[in-house]
Amino acid sequence: MVIIAPYLIFTSISNTVFSKNEKRFHDARDVESGQFGFVVTEDGKHLACFATINHEPPVNTSVDFTWRSGVAAEAWTKVVKKGSVDAMELELKKMEDTIKWIHEEMLHLREREQQTLKQNMKTNSIMGWSSLVSLFICLSVAGLQLWHLKSFFEKKKII
Secondary structure, eight states: OEEEEEEEEEEEEEEEEEOTTOOEEEEEEEEEEEEEEEEOOSOSOOEEEEEEOOOSSOOOOOEEEOOEEGGGOOOHHHHSTTSOOOHHHHHHHHHHHHHHHHHHHHHHHHHHHHHHHHHHHHHHHHHHHHHHHHHHHHHHHHHHHHHHHHHHHHHTTOO
16 A cells, blocks of 8 residues: 655654554654655554654644545655656556455445345344234234134124
């Protein structure tokens, strides 16, 4: 996955980006703006640390920071500028990431479809059994009513 993150600060700071294994992806000291980009090979959380340099008197610091990943990362050329990659390879990399994302979404949707299908089958089964039980109860009540009426009419000697 590709990560792109531009930032703008109104005072001098230090900026460092770490992976969950404390691998350093970016390190900038005494800067007011910048952009970092890197390719992530491991899943998990990544940490961006912004630290102000000692100010006398202390000042409030505001950071304008945008973290983009995957296909949404716009500045692909800055990520791959280290190698001599031509435009076609860059476009293919973008397409590959898009295809991976679409494939993951399709797998997720299939999994959700299977869960929904199981839930529907379970619900249909419950409704079928509930209908049979309800029918049995109705027929039982009707039978009891007929028995009661028959015994009532026999006592009154109508039948």
